[in-house]
Amino acid sequence: MIEKISPDTISIENLADYIEVLGSFPSSDFIFRGEYAKYERRVASAFRDKSTTNFMATVNRYYSMIGHRISDIDKQHFLAFARHHGIATNLIDVSTNPLSSLFFACDDAKENGYVYIYDNRSFIDITNIIEIFPRESIFDLFLSGNKIAVKGIVSEMRRLIEGNRGLLQFTEHGANMVGMNYSNQLFCKIYCDARDKYNEKNQKVIDPITYDELLTNIIGDGVVRGMDLQPNFHKAIYAEQDRFTELLNAICADDIMKGLEVLEEPIEGIMYYVIFLLYCLRVDVLHKANTSDLDNYSELFPPMIYKPEVTVERARLQQGFFIYVPYRAAQGIFTDMEIDMQNITHVQAIEVKNPNKILRELDNVGVNRGTIYGDFDSIARYLTEKQKASRNSL
Numbered sequence: 001m002i003e004k005i006s007p008d009t010i011s012i013e014n015l016a017d018y019i020e021v022l023g024s025f026p027s028s029d030f031i032f033r034g035e036y037a038k039y040e041r042r043v044a045s046a047f048r049d050k051s052t053t054n055f056m057a058t059v060n061r062y063y064s065m066i067g068h069r070i071s072d073i074d075k076q077h078f079l080a081f082a083r084h085h086g087i088a089t090n091l092i093d094v095s096t097n098p099l100s101s102l103f104f105a106c107d108d109a110k111e112n113g114y115v116y117i118y119d120n121r122s123f124i125d126i127t128n129i130i131e132i133f134p135r136e137s138i139f140d141l142f143l144s145g146n147k148i149a150v151k152g153i154v155s156e157m158r159r160l161i162e163g164n165r166g167l168l169q170f171t172e173h174g175a176n177m178v179g180m181n182y183s184n185q186l187f188c189k190i191y192c193d194a195r196d197k198y199n200e201k202n203q204k205v206i207d208p209i210t211y212d213e214l215l216t217n218i219i220g221d222g223v224v225r226g227m228d229l230q231p232n233f234h235k236a237i238y239a240e241q242d243r244f245t246e247l248l249n250a251i252c253a254d255d256i257m258k259g260l261e262v263l264e265e266p267i268e269g270i271m272y273y274v275i276f277l278l279y280c281l282r283v284d285v286l287h288k289a290n291t292s293d294l295d296n297y298s299e300l301f302p303p304m305i306y307k308p309e310v311t312v313e314r315a316r317l318q319q320g321f322f323i324y325v326p327y328r329a330a331q332g333i334f335t336d337m338e339i340d341m342q343n344i345t346h347v348q349a350i351e352v353k354n355p356n357k358i359l360r361e362l363d364n365v366g367v368n369r370g371t372i373y374g375d376f377d378s379i380a381r382y383l384t385e386k387q388k389a390s391r392n393s394l
Contacts (some may be wrong), residue, residue: 009035011112011351015102018115021350022098025117030347033103033116033304036355042116042344045088055088057331060135062087077308078134080322091306091322094118099367100318106355106362107369113352117342118323123305124156126324130306138304139326143281145260150274150327157302158270175350187273189213190300191240194276198285200256203245206247214240244272251279277301301326304343318372342348 003011012018033042046055076080083089095101099114102255105113126138129152133141139300141149161183192211195288199205207218212390218240252263257279267275277300307321351357362368363386370382 009349009351011353013353013357015358015365016321016354018098018102018350018358021348023097027096027098029120030049031096031118032098032101033092033094033101033118034101034106034113035116036105036107036109036113036383038112038114042323044090044092044323045083046090046327047325048088054181056135056137059087059089063135066190073249073309076131076134077141079130080306080308083322090325090327092325093320094305095318096120097319097321099362099365100320100372102352102358103367103372104361105350105352106359109352109355114357115350115352116346117348117350120305121304122160123323124153124302125150125307126156128152128303130308130324137301137327137329138324139301140329143278145262145278145327147261150262150278154274154303155309157274160362161270166333185215186219186300190273190276190280191244191247194279195301197280198247198251200244201256201283201287204250204252206250207243209243209249214243218388237348248272248275251275252280254284 001013002017004091005011010021012021035042060084062085063075063078067078070078070081079089079091083091083093098117101115102113105115129138129141129149130147138149141152188211191214192209195206248267251257252267252275257263257275260278262271262275262278265271280300304324304326305321306324359368368382369385370379372378
């Protein structure tokens with residue numbers, strides 16, 4: 001029986017219930033994570049102990065010891081390789097296979113397990129950047145204005161926001177562009193934040209418009225008409241070009257932004273958003289010399305996924321990849337920023353009751369420890385446990 005527990009949480013009692021729920025969440029658009037107990041947040045292993053020192057020091061030490069023995073592909077995706085072999089990292093395992101995630105929600109569960117579902121369309125893919133910088137912080141590279149990192153993130157953000165144009169919600173007044181309105185809200189938020197940072201830092205006053213006023217200017221009545229469906233970008237840029245440009249020019253001339261190669265490129269479209277976000281982050285990190293306010297921008301920095309090509313067999317069997325949690329390599333000891341920036345909102349949580357029963361049902365359709373892990377020891381353990389269970393049932 002499927003039971004609704006809260007607005008975003010339901011419970012299931014058997015595999016049939018679970019498959020029924022999946023009808024609303026096709027794996028082409030959604031990704032899944034299974035956990036065998038209830039935790040407040042999805043936390044990467046490197047951040048579970050806040051007293052832990054910089055995890056990349058351990059990753060790099062591991063590389064120095066075994067790097068000469070692994071393939072070029074594993075070197076290119078060494079962070080994922082280290083994660084698969086038990087090193088604590090900033091990666092959170094997810095999968096496109098909902099049955100794999102259900103297995104992990106049930107395996108070793110003392111009480112109920114949980115499966116969390118995320119909208120894959122809301123992430124940006126930074127795999128190509130990690131292939132070039134396999135053992136560096138992508139967030140630090142972005143913060144420093146690294147051209148490759150910024151270009152890759154800009155490209156993915158453009159795909160993300162443009163892609164959301166297809167998320168239509170039809171009403172009696174016409175088609176309401178949910179994705180467009182969301183991206184416009186992001187633009188208004190980051191514009192007002194960047195302006196306030198600039199005014200505070202430089203003791204100037206640029207544009208006193210409020211967030212609500214700016215959003216009203218851009219969205220209007222929220223009904224999409226033919227003239228709104230611009231091929232290049234969404235309404236915000238066209239509606240408020242002069243306002244964005246004035247602030248952009250002031251920010252680009254600010255000393256806090258000197259030395260950034262990205263400012264030498266033509267700035268249009270999504271680059272407005274990126275420069276405003278970079279400015280807010282750099283003011284907090286460089287001007288204030290602390291990271292106390294960085295969590296304010298966690299919702300404005302898009303969640304990231306990492307899809308490595310690895311030679312680890314179980315990664316292929318589980319159809320797994322990772323949510324990449326931003327971190328500052330220079331921090332050493334982690335702060336609440338990393339925890340806040342990985343607190344990505346799921347679209348659905350599924351409480352899994354009767355985990356042992358569901359494990360037996362999964363086994364009947366070929367999902368078990370042997371097929372999930374695929375290594376010799378796991379297959380042997382699966383067969384041994386199955387034989388023992390068979391004897392006990394006699």
